[in-house]
Amino acid sequence: MATATASIEPAPIRAEELVQGTSLWKDAWFRLKKNHVALFGLYAFCVIALLCLVGPFFTGYTYEQTEISLKASAPMEPILSRTETRKTGEPRKSFIALSNLEDEFLDKPEADRKAIVAKIAHGELYQEGRNTYRLSNQRHFFGTDPLGRDLLTRVLVGGRISLAVGFAATLVSVCIGVLWGATAGFAGGKVDTLMMRFADILYALPFTVIVILLMVMFGRNFILLFVAIGAVEWLNMARIVRGQIISLKNQEFIEAAISLGLPSHQILFRHLIPNVMGSIIIYATLTVPNVMLLEAVLSFLGLGVQPPLSSWGVLIDEGSRTMETSIWLLVCPAMFFSLALFSLNFLGDGLRDALDPKSSKD
Amino acid sequence: MALLEVENLRTYFYTRGGIIRAVDNVSFSLEQGETMGIVGESGSGKSVTCYSILGLIPRPPGKIVSGCARFGGMDLLSCPKEQLRRVQGKRISMIFQDPMTSLNPYMRVSDQLVEPLLVHEKMRRSQALAKAIVSLEEVGIQDAASRIDLYPHQFSGGMRQRVMIAMALISRPEILIADEPTTSLDVTVQAQILELIKKRQKDLGTAVIFITHDLGVVASFCNYVNVMYAGRIVESAPTDEIFARPMHPYNAALQQSIPALHKKGQPLFTIPGLPPDLTIDFRGCPFASRCAHAADICKEQNPALKQMVSGHKTACIRFQRGEIAEVGLRNVVSAV
Numbered sequence: 001m002a003t004a005t006a007s008i009e010p011a012p013i014r015a016e017e018l019v020q021g022t023s024l025w026k027d028a029w030f031r032l033k034k035n036h037v038a039l040f041g042l043y044a045f046c047v048i049a050l051l052c053l054v055g056p057f058f059t060g061y062t063y064e065q066t067e068i069s070l071k072a073s074a075p076m077e078p079i080l081s082r083t084e085t086r087k088t089g090e091p092r093k094s095f096i097a098l099s100n101l102e103d104e105f106l107d108k109p110e111a112d113r114k115a116i117v118a119k120i121a122h123g124e125l126y127q128e129g130r131n132t133y134r135l136s137n138q139r140h141f142f143g144t145d146p147l148g149r150d151l152l153t154r155v156l157v158g159g160r161i162s163l164a165v166g167f168a169a170t171l172v173s174v175c176i177g178v179l180w181g182a183t184a185g186f187a188g189g190k191v192d193t194l195m196m197r198f199a200d201i202l203y204a205l206p207f208t209v210i211v212i213l214l215m216v217m218f219g220r221n222f223i224l225l226f227v228a229i230g231a232v233e234w235l236n237m238a239r240i241v242r243g244q245i246i247s248l249k250n251q252e253f254i255e256a257a258i259s260l261g262l263p264s265h266q267i268l269f270r271h272l273i274p275n276v277m278g279s280i281i282i283y284a285t286l287t288v289p290n291v292m293l294l295e296a297v298l299s300f301l302g303l304g305v306q307p308p309l310s311s312w313g314v315l316i317d318e319g320s321r322t323m324e325t326s327i328w329l330l331v332c333p334a335m336f337f338s339l340a341l342f343s344l345n346f347l348g349d350g351l352r353d354a355l356d357p358k359s360s361k362d
Numbered sequence: 363m364a365l366l367e368v369e370n371l372r373t374y375f376y377t378r379g380g381i382i383r384a385v386d387n388v389s390f391s392l393e394q395g396e397t398m399g400i401v402g403e404s405g406s407g408k409s410v411t412c413y414s415i416l417g418l419i420p421r422p423p424g425k426i427v428s429g430c431a432r433f434g435g436m437d438l439l440s441c442p443k444e445q446l447r448r449v450q451g452k453r454i455s456m457i458f459q460d461p462m463t464s465l466n467p468y469m470r471v472s473d474q475l476v477e478p479l480l481v482h483e484k485m486r487r488s489q490a491l492a493k494a495i496v497s498l499e500e501v502g503i504q505d506a507a508s509r510i511d512l513y514p515h516q517f518s519g520g521m522r523q524r525v526m527i528a529m530a531l532i533s534r535p536e537i538l539i540a541d542e543p544t545t546s547l548d549v550t551v552q553a554q555i556l557e558l559i560k561k562r563q564k565d566l567g568t569a570v571i572f573i574t575h576d577l578g579v580v581a582s583f584c585n586y587v588n589v590m591y592a593g594r595i596v597e598s599a600p601t602d603e604i605f606a607r608p609m610h611p612y613n614a615a616l617q618q619s620i621p622a623l624h625k626k627g628q629p630l631f632t633i634p635g636l637p638p639d640l641t642i643d644f645r646g647c648p649f650a651s652r653c654a655h656a657a658d659i660c661k662e663q664n665p666a667l668k669q670m671v672s673g674h675k676t677a678c679i680r681f682q683r684g685e686i687a688e689v690g691l692r693n694v695v696s697a698v
Contacts, residue, residue, distance in 0.1 A: 189422065253466045262447075275468050
């Protein structure tokens with residue numbers, strides 16, 4: 001590198017020495033990192049999402065596999081295996097929860113039943129006719145539902161559905177809302193009035209009823225659930241974006257862009273929408289829990305996803321029916337659901353502070 | 363043939379409070395390479411005049427009621443939007459008052475600089491970027507190649523105005539409209555920016571319309587000056603004429619209100635009264651109620667701009683009739 005010119009000219013500036021442009025996103029991330037509650041929300045949500053995505057592969061059960069004799073076993077309850085030898089073919093193996101074991105020996109006097117159960121629970125082998133009972137090392141972390149399906153797997157798979165509905169419907173609402181609001185705000189005048197009055201009319205219609213109507217009309221279609229929720233959730237987004245665009249439209253840099261002769265669509269998509277991205281992201285993060293809640297309401301009303309598939313709403317609905325006898329069926333999905341909602345709301349609040357430096361305290 | 367010829371421009375704003383006649387019958391012409399100043403107090407219609415030419419008037423509430431702006435064989439005020447867009451930023455460009463708000467905070471400087479090139483000259487991005495770096499260097503930003511990828515908030519006010527100038531001049535326009543480009547900058551930076559505009563103007567041969575309320579800047583910068591009051595041009599003359607021989611009492615009063623060091627100890631001169639309410643369609647001279655030389659005729663007859671000596675026009679009726687020869691109490695040539 002030591003050329004003759006190098007000694008005369010000032011040392012060339014190396015790229016890594018230069019100040020890098022910090023974008024507003026980097027700044028926002030820096031501010032978000034200082035907000036512990038929001039950070040907790042972000043991490044908690046990531047953990048939940050990751051669990052829901054990959055968890056079902058590692059629980060060892062599938063969400064639809066039933067085992068009738070395992071009905072409503074409590075979390076971590078000992079499970080026994082029963083092997084039935086048959087004259088022809090392989091011996092048949094099934095599982096029974098400890099609490100259901102007494103039902104197997106209903107023909108015996110009560111004292112004997114208790115003794116047998118105690119013996120098996122202690123780990124001893126017990127033979128009764130063609131059946132052999134022994135303690136298995138299989139465990140259900142969250143217990144099982146009334147059909148003997150593993151609750152943990154069902155909660156995680158249900159989470160996939162709930163999150164998918166939440167995000168897909170939010171995406172739909174963001175796309176429609178941003179385009180609608182930005183166009184109305186940018187065009188102004190009569191176009192604006194017409195577009196926003198249309199939104200107002202939709203806003204005045206009872207929202208849940210529309211979704212229920214759609215579900216009844218088009219059948220309980222999973223995809224339709226996304227679209228239906230998204231199609232009614234965009235109204236708020238459109239209003240927010242329109243307001244922001246109107247306030248930005250009269251800023252000098254937009255005037256400067258017009259004076260440079262840029263076409264309208266370029267001004268809208270390159271100058272205006274990126275400037276409202278902050279608000280869009282904030283509102284979208286707060287829409288996700290809203291949509292999930294709505295999905296839960298619909299599921300609770302029996303309009304959600306179809307069995308054997310589940311969602312958090314469906315699971316909470318099922319759990320609420322057996323609340324008196326097996327509370328974990330309600331508590332486990334409800335816990336996941338509330339944690340997800342809380343963390344998303346915390347994250348949304350944190351993002352609002354981070355993306356709008358004027359609203360933060362420091 | 364003048365480069366730009368504006369004739370009988372009337373821009374009105376239709377608001378709930380009535381019709382505001384922001385620009386009322388303004389005509390001027392701009393020669394190639396010339397620097398023309400438009401001076402006047404706030405609300406006198408300086409900016410609206412230029413916004414009208416570039417089609418930046420928000421419609422509604424604004425409306426160009428009459429007039430034409432001939433530029434290169436077309437009328438900028440009535441031509442289709444597409445045609446106007448090919449002129450904006452390419453043949454006529456504009457620098458705004460506040461460099462702090464006239465750059466998009468969410469876009470890198472590089473992206474904003476190349477935009478006119480991508481739109482008007484259909485250049486490839488790499489080519490446009492190279493040109494943008496050169497143009498940044500030309501407005502005196504060092505390490506342009508490394509700074510070009512920064513965001514506007516990482517630039518100081520003066521640097522941002524330099525970026526604006528680079529952006530306005532990047533496609534070598536024939537006319538540059540500078541709307542109070544130095545008002546929000548401090549005095550030293552102000553001088554640098556003026557120097558820069560002058561230098562770039564000389565390099566490129568661009569004509570400049572310079573809007574300002576600073577008579578000092580006008581004296582040092584412009585060849586020709588239009589003085590505006592209440593949406594009308596009340597006097598127009600070459601710069602030295604404007605200062606040496608004011609022919610309209612408003613111009614004279616303006617010059618008298620410049621604070622000067624040799625008048626230490628005396629109260630500052632102010633023009634009594636307020637500018638007229640532009641929603642009222644009054645008769646007579648708009649300055650009559652504040653004018654020391656006003657007579658009855660000033661309130662009855664609408665003044666028109668009339669040439670008195672070569673290149674020097676005034677709208678003062680009494681001066682035109684020869685009733686007054688001296689419009690000010692004392693001529694004050696501003697010190698720059």
